Amino acid sequence: MADADALEDAPEDNPYVRDPDTDFAPVEDLTEDDAEEQVKLLREAVRYHDYRYYVQNDPVISDYAYDRLFERLQQLEDAFDLQTEDSPTQRVGGEPVEGLGTVEHVAPMLSIDSSGEEADVREFAARVEREVGETDFVCEPKFDGLSVEVVYEEGRYVRAATRGDGETGEDVTENVRTIESVPQRLRGDPPDFLAVRGEVYIPREAFQEYNAERVERGEEPFANPRNAAAGTLRQLDPSVTAERPLDCFFYDVLAAGKSEADVDADASRGGLDAGFDTHWAEHEALPDWGLKVNERTELADDVEEAIAFRDDLAAVREDLNYEIDGVVLKVDDRRACVDLGVTARHYRWAYAYKFPPRAEVTTIRDVVVQVGRTGRLTPVALLEPVEVGGVTVSRASLHNQEEIAEKGVGIGDDVRVERAGDVIPYVDEVVESHSEGHFQMPEECPRCGSDVEYDGPIAYCTGGLACPAQLVRAVGYFADVLDVEGIGEAAAQQFVEEGLVEDDVADLYELAEADLAELEGWGERSARNLLAELDAARHPPLGEFLAAIGIPEVGPTVARDLADHFGTLDALLSADERDLREVEGVGEVVAGHVREFLDNERNRRVIERLRDEDRLGEPEFPEETGGDELEGLTVVFTGSVEGWTRDDLQDLVVRHGGDAPSSVSGNTDYLVVGENPGTSKREDADEHDVPELSPGEFFELLDERGVDADR
Incomplete structure (x- = not known):
């Protein structure tokens, strides 16, 4: 039985809240009225349990019991056609869209001025005191995610948008709907119209698990949780978003009132419209409405306490399950915020005290084994993202078992990461070991279960193309x-x-x-x-x-x-x-x-x-080399050239000493564009500033180089 104190805020007379009985009667035995009543109770209970789990972080039933309630709700909605837009079951994601539209924000979503220097933070506090007098500061983690505006009308979720340029953002309504910590219906007594600001992020543990799955599938991992969250939120298929582990913290009331037309669009007034005189009162009200806030947010009496808060948070930064890159100081008094106003880009009542960038020492969160096309198994360290030479690094190859053993690399160890030739990241050494022994390569292939064999230090899957x-x-x-x-x-x-x-x-x-x-x-x-x-x-x-x-x-x-x-x-x-x-x-x-x-x-x-002639057919005999007229020249082809196959054109270049790879890179001299060209090579050419040639210009170039191309 759940603790009675934990259930004080539970819906009354709902059988699915306290020790729910999940031994349900067969669906076919229910009347439509019975089904509607049970659906109503199940929705209420599931919303409550979501609130306890995601906002209060204090669930009152087991995961198994929750899953049974959710499955029953889904079963009844499908059987009796009782789906509604705000049902908890609608988080699975809707139909794909052709593109993300734009939404005008209810109130401007401005950025926050920032610095990593303590002196700058003190100057901010001194300016605030000069203009509005002494004030408290609300101090909260500066989340490294994606800022969103979420709008509710009469307590129901209506829309969501990214920050964009501050005035308009991308419409991500259906994608945000899939985030389980974003309620479809608010609790308590919220304003009839409410626009709140939050930060969508991917928890660190979930990020590492998801990256491990990507690497094992042979896909490139995300560089850091922020990139992963941003890319996920901008998916055109909400069902893809629903499969990824997004979460959300809320921290500001942007606007509130009886209707959208009723609110004051002044970016500084949101909390006042809702009847809150302080940011701290907002912070306390948000979870009462079912909106998740961060538990480490604190109220500081002055700038000294705010700076101490930042230093304390920096000390535990690596232990948090979410990425932060500093703290945000907000003037607590909302009327003082109105007096301080805004600039074209920044709120003048808030300031971000940034952490210094991470050094090249980071932590190995996991090691996954990637299977190459020849069956070679390569261990890959998934790292806490770290800046190395101006580039964010989140993975590094460990090469083979011999190197792992030599360096003593294990999961949880703090390691120094470098980039070979300023390009390829690798683990240079273990700075501090937190693991028991080093990582061991598996005896079976992680993809197909076939035995692993070794050729010297290199491990291979024996499954072949069956893998x-x-x-x-x-x-x-x-x-x-x-x-x-x-x-x-x-x-x-x-x-x-x-x-x-x-x-x-x-x-x-x-x-x-x-x-x-x-x-x-x-x-x-x-x-x-x-x-x-x-x-x-x-x-x-x-x-x-x-x-x-x-x-x-x-x-x-x-x-x-x-x-x-x-x-x-x-x-x-x-x-x-x-x-x-x-x-x-x-x-x-x-x-x-x-x-x-x-x-x-x-x-x-x-x-x-x-x-077989129905496939590639017999390979052609190699032709003799024609000379070195094109030595040092790299040419890539896209589209068709009348009278020539692409293989013939590439072979022509190679026979005369040039190079004709299949893809564009920074070493490419020309991209020859024929009829009906593909888009990817032209985009790569733009990226690398590679000039394009028409087929006619290409043959003119050959003539200039002394190559006689018989067309």
Whole structure:
């Protein structure tokens, strides 16, 4: 039985509040009136239990009992068509939208002036005292999330918007609706119209768990909780938002009154309109209305207490389950706030005392194991986000078990992080160990459960393409090497999860337009474009074919050397290790990898499937190199060029000493844009300031370089 004191604010005579009986009668035994009455009680109870859990942080029933109540409510709403917009069951997310609209704020949502210097904070307090006299300060954590305006009318959730430019923001109503700590109905006796300001964030523990899942799926993790929260809140599909662990703190009344037309839009008056003379009174009222506030907020008598509050909070910053980057001092007296006013951008009655940026020492929150396309297992440290050389770092490769053991790296340890060549983050050393022993690599693949084997210090999954992680990466790599636009990481994952690619990369050539068009985010046009891309990639040069099938240690350069040396695929297939070592750039290790790959029965089956005329067909013989006229030139192609396949154009550049990769980077000299070009390469070209050439301009360039292109 729940503590009676904890239930003083509970709805009366509701059987689903105190030790609820969850042994429900069958739905078919209920009349419509019975169902409506039970739904009414269940909604009331679920809202109450949400309040106890999310706002009071003091649940009065078990998670199991709550889940049973929620499931019953959902069951009855579906069976009797009793859904309402403000029901707790509607947090699962609505239909996707084409784009986020804009909303004009009820009152301007201004920013807060800030500094990390104590002297600046004292000057703020001195100015306040000069203008309005002595005052108390409400001190609260400065959350590192995304600020939102949430509006209620007659106690019901109406809309939500991001801060935007302060005057208007993005309409995120349906996404915020999915956040469980944002009530659909207010409690108590709130104003008829209420606009409140809050901060949407992702708790640290949930952030690390979610990032671990992304890394294990082969996706890039979010850099920090703020980026994750911002990206999640701006999703066009609310059901995606509902799956991610967003939370929200509330801390300001922006406006209040009998209706929206009735409120005073002055940014400083919100609390006064609601009848509150102080910010502290607001802070105490918000949870009475069911709005979650931060428990560490305090009232300081003067600036000395406010500074002490900031120092105390800085000392426990790493122990909090949410990101903060300082504290906010607010003048408590709301009438004094009106007198102090605002600037064009800032409230003059509030100031943020920032923490110094984190040093390069941070904490390992978790270690996850990523499965590469060749089956290699790579341990990845998920870090408390830290600034390293001006870049936020939240992950670092630990490379292998040998390195982990040598450095003694374990979960919970404080480590020093550096960036190799100012680019790739790595764990340099353990500064302070908090773990018992170091991290141990798993004995089974985390994705498919196959045994793990070692080649020296490197761990490999033995599942091959039966492992979904390897298959996803193999598909993405294959498409990238053959320059098939439209198959990125997300699409490859989608094809494997939906069963369109089940066995190996050759399944790509069995994709049907109708099946592709039905996938989420696809349509008939994108399906047709992808099939055209796959068709254009048939009969690739032998070097590209060898690179695309994913032989370990064989990238485009080694693959081209193998093709030049052996001339045909059959000749390579029959070559022994001694023959392979005769190839320039192929040593004993690479020769061993090539022979082992080609001897694998499954890999031979994939090769034979790809050689089928209905798929890639027989790889073309490599052509002789034409010279070095284009040496040092890097050209990328997008779209079609009349009379030429993309493979022919790339081969032309390579045969004359240039480089023709499939993607744009900072090293690209030109992007050649033909008919019906893709968008991604042009966007990358814009980002890297890469000039574009028409096909005619490209051939003129070849003429200038002395390359005779027979068109």
